[in-house]
Amino acid sequence: MRGILLLAFKLLVNDKAKFTALLVGIIFAVFLMVSMTAMFTGVLYRASATVVNIGASMWVMDPSVDTVQNTIGLPAYVLDAVRSMDGVKYAVPLYSGGALVKLPTGRYQTVTVIGLDDTSLFGRPELEQGRIEDIYQENGFFVVRDAEFGKFDNPKLGAEFELNDHRGVVVGIARVASSGLYGIPTLYTTYYRALQYIPSPRFTMAYVLVEPKSPADVERIKRQVAKLGYVAVTKDEFMQKTADFLIHKTGFGINLMIMTLMSFVVGLSISGQTFYTFILENLEKFGALKAIGAKNRELVAMILFQAGFTALVGYGLGVGLCTALIGFAKLHLPDYASRISFLVLGLAFGMVLVIAGVSSYFGVRRVLRIEPFDIFRG
Amino acid sequence: MRIAIEAHGLVKGFGEGSARITALRGVDLTAGFGEMVYIVGPSGSGKTTLLSVLSGVLRPDDGKVLVEGIDIWGLDADALASLRLQKIGFVFQDFHLFPRLTSAENAAIPLILRRTDWDAAVAEGVKNLEIVGLRNRADLPPVKLSGGEQQRVAIARAIAGRPEILILDEPTASLDGDTGRNVVGFVKEHLLNEDRCIIVVTHDSRIYDFASRILKMEDGRLTGTLEAKS
Numbered sequence: 001m002r003g004i005l006l007l008a009f010k011l012l013v014n015d016k017a018k019f020t021a022l023l024v025g026i027i028f029a030v031f032l033m034v035s036m037t038a039m040f041t042g043v044l045y046r047a048s049a050t051v052v053n054i055g056a057s058m059w060v061m062d063p064s065v066d067t068v069q070n071t072i073g074l075p076a077y078v079l080d081a082v083r084s085m086d087g088v089k090y091a092v093p094l095y096s097g098g099a100l101v102k103l104p105t106g107r108y109q110t111v112t113v114i115g116l117d118d119t120s121l122f123g124r125p126e127l128e129q130g131r132i133e134d135i136y137q138e139n140g141f142f143v144v145r146d147a148e149f150g151k152f153d154n155p156k157l158g159a160e161f162e163l164n165d166h167r168g169v170v171v172g173i174a175r176v177a178s179s180g181l182y183g184i185p186t187l188y189t190t191y192y193r194a195l196q197y198i199p200s201p202r203f204t205m206a207y208v209l210v211e212p213k214s215p216a217d218v219e220r221i222k223r224q225v226a227k228l229g230y231v232a233v234t235k236d237e238f239m240q241k242t243a244d245f246l247i248h249k250t251g252f253g254i255n256l257m258i259m260t261l262m263s264f265v266v267g268l269s270i271s272g273q274t275f276y277t278f279i280l281e282n283l284e285k286f287g288a289l290k291a292i293g294a295k296n297r298e299l300v301a302m303i304l305f306q307a308g309f310t311a312l313v314g315y316g317l318g319v320g321l322c323t324a325l326i327g328f329a330k331l332h333l334p335d336y337a338s339r340i341s342f343l344v345l346g347l348a349f350g351m352v353l354v355i356a357g358v359s360s361y362f363g364v365r366r367v368l369r370i371e372p373f374d375i376f377r378g
Numbered sequence: 379m380r381i382a383i384e385a386h387g388l389v390k391g392f393g394e395g396s397a398r399i400t401a402l403r404g405v406d407l408t409a410g411f412g413e414m415v416y417i418v419g420p421s422g423s424g425k426t427t428l429l430s431v432l433s434g435v436l437r438p439d440d441g442k443v444l445v446e447g448i449d450i451w452g453l454d455a456d457a458l459a460s461l462r463l464q465k466i467g468f469v470f471q472d473f474h475l476f477p478r479l480t481s482a483e484n485a486a487i488p489l490i491l492r493r494t495d496w497d498a499a500v501a502e503g504v505k506n507l508e509i510v511g512l513r514n515r516a517d518l519p520p521v522k523l524s525g526g527e528q529q530r531v532a533i534a535r536a537i538a539g540r541p542e543i544l545i546l547d548e549p550t551a552s553l554d555g556d557t558g559r560n561v562v563g564f565v566k567e568h569l570l571n572e573d574r575c576i577i578v579v580t581h582d583s584r585i586y587d588f589a590s591r592i593l594k595m596e597d598g599r600l601t602g603t604l605e606a607k608s
Contacts (some may be wrong), residue, residue, distance in 0.1 A: 004491065006490075010479060238400055285474060288468075292488055293489060376429060
């Protein structure tokens with residue numbers, strides 16, 4: 001069978017024009033599919049940046065909260081109630097909200113302020129510059145060095161700014177695992193400083209961060225929080241909740257899906273049509289092979305091999321091209337929101353298999369129908 | 379004379395009802411090893427249909443074909459394909475060479491289908507090209523060859539694996555007079571032997587003198603034997 005497959009290989013690649021056209025169709029489709037879905041994955045990941053960066057195992061919130069940005073204040077008793085629950089190792093409050101700062105240049109900039117529990121500073125970021133205890137200094141804030149750092153005028157330690165007639169001082173430059181989605185700088189401070197500096201509604205606590213005593217306690221904590229009328233979710237569940245909102249409650253997911261489907265259809269059309277044309281052009285030759293003594297299953301194996309080989313090469317090149325372009329983009333935009341996950345690769349691979357399968361199906365049907373007698377008849 | 383191929387009562391028609399055309403009307407035929415048998419007749423006489431039935435490519439409506447005593451139409455599709463591969467070599471009217479392969483690779487195709495290792499098959503193909511006088515064309519694709527050279531590559535392919543029966547369908551149709559005679563003459567001189575039977579379908583009277591026996595076909599029947607000058 002090796003010789004027959006080698007014959008199929010040579011018939012395919014020696015027809016440089018057709019092979020190139022086949023590859024281009026699949027590379028194009030794979031590139032679009034992977035880049036679209038990678039961009040979507042990156043955006044979803046960024047949308048949960050706060051969840052990733054804080055790193056708490058469980059989050060207690062109002063049931064109406066859809067995403068980590070859309071906070072609804074919790075009354076103070078919730079914190080005490082959660083702390084007293086079975087299975088809770090510890091629980092701390094978290095403030096998360098937006099604010100408008102005035103920079104030394106006179107420019108105003110919207111920021112996200114994260115207020116960490118004063119006692120534990122649970123959820124604190126890693127610092128590139130400064131010391132963690134400096135957050136307790138008067139007016140102390142950490143600024144996150146991410147894609148939006150420049151919007152805060154690239155501050156150094158000691159830089160000052162104004163927040164609601166309060167003086168703020170940059171005492172640390174932080175780095176986080178994930179940049180935010182909404183293109184605004186992020187500041188960290190203590191919980192009570194955040195409440196002091198930022199005008200707040202009646203309930204100020206955005207979330208209660210919980211560490212369970214053991215994984216077995218997670219469900220028990222959820223049930224107890226539910227009895228209070230609130231919701232407790234794990235870190236992964238909160239990320240999924242945020243993703244679900246973006247996918248199902250905004251047009252973002254639908255539009256990305258449409259674009260991905262269109263890429264698939266375009267790839268299928270180009271590759272399918274080119275492959276079928278390739279088969280038609282070689283139909284007499286396949287008929288001659290049949291007359292000489294090739295069995296149907298051997299011809300089918302040849303066609304499947306040709307389609308499969310082209311699909312795999314096109315998939316590899318398409319993924320490589322996409323990866324190279326994302327890498328290039330990240331050279332200029334370090335926080336470019338694109339993540340190629342195994343799911344993305346698997347989805348694109350599945351679609352390529354469908355393209356190869358459909359392309360070869362019509363080719364196989366045509367070849368199986370040809371009569372060797374037609375070769376004699378001319 | 380040992381019988382290579384024999385046919386009894388072959389009947390074959392195409393189409394249905396009033397549009398039905400009967401291409402073979404009870405044809406009986408024998409061809410032996412060491413013979414070069416021509417089947418001649420006007421266009422539409424049923425020569426190609428007869429050739430196809432004899433070579434296991436087209437199933438008859440009635441009748442039997444025995445190749446070295448084996449009833450080929452009693453075999454299943456795979457066994458029939460294997461028989462063609464092992465025992466019959468084809469030279470098609472339009473050659474049907476693969477333009478994307480070299481001449482040597484084209485000549486090696488029957489061996490590749492027999493699961494011979496690629497390199498060994500191509501080496502054998504080169505040897506067969508040498509037999510037909512095209513050793514120096516082994517690395518060229520068919521498009522770079524003349525009509526006569528392509529015909530000889532097709533012959534080299536047909537004799538790959540040393541089949542006992544060679545079928546030539548209109549071997550001179552795509553060639554000029556001299557080239558056609560040269561090719562058929564070459565086939566008779568170098569490929570016909572006591573272990574091989576060659577059947578040629580043609581309506582080219584210029585090559586009649588190479589035949590051992592000429593069977594005349596008309597309207598789906600073998601109507602007689604023309605005098606063979608060889």
